Amino acid sequence: MNTSIDLHLMRQIVFDDEKLLEEMIGEWIADTESRVIQMDLHFREKNQLIFKNLHDLKTNLSMISCHDLVQKCQLMIDTSVSTEKLMDEKAWSELLHEINQLIEMMKMKIV
Numbered sequence: 001m002n003t004s005i006d007l008h009l010m011r012q013i014v015f016d017d018e019k020l021l022e023e024m025i026g027e028w029i030a031d032t033e034s035r036v037i038q039m040d041l042h043f044r045e046k047n048q049l050i051f052k053n054l055h056d057l058k059t060n061l062s063m064i065s066c067h068d069l070v071q072k073c074q075l076m077i078d079t080s081v082s083t084e085k086l087m088d089e090k091a092w093s094e095l096l097h098e099i100n101q102l103i104e105m106m107k108m109k110i111v
Contacts, residue, residue: 003102006065007109022110029106032060036099043092050086051077057099064106069098 007021010028014020039053054073061070072095076087087095 003066003068003098003105005102005105009063009065025106025110028060028063029103029110032057032099032103032106035060036096036103040096043086046086048086051080061102066102069095069102072098 007025010021010024014024035053035057039050039057041047042050042053054077058070058073061067061073076091076095080087
């Protein structure tokens with residue numbers, strides 16, 4: 001995965017305070033992990049709330065300037081809307097894998 005992240009926005013929010021940045025990253029990780037659990041449940045249930053979850057996840061990803069995954073989420077939303085079908089298992093698995101890798105990258109930022 002060649003996902004890039006940029007913590008510039010988070011650094012601005014915490015006025016470059018490293019301790020606060022670590023706390024904010026920890027909160028980002030916890031929130032994102034929670035969202036992924038919700039999304040996986042909604043995907044398995046074929047629940048339309050998956051689209052709200054994807055939209056909310058885009059906000060999390062925007063906080064760290066992870067534009068490639070923001071675009072991927074939007075593409076999944078757009079494709080599902082245009083085909084009137086939920087995303088397929090392969091697309092979901094790939095996104096889930098990339099998000100989990102991103103979470104691991106973020107964990108490395110607070111070690």
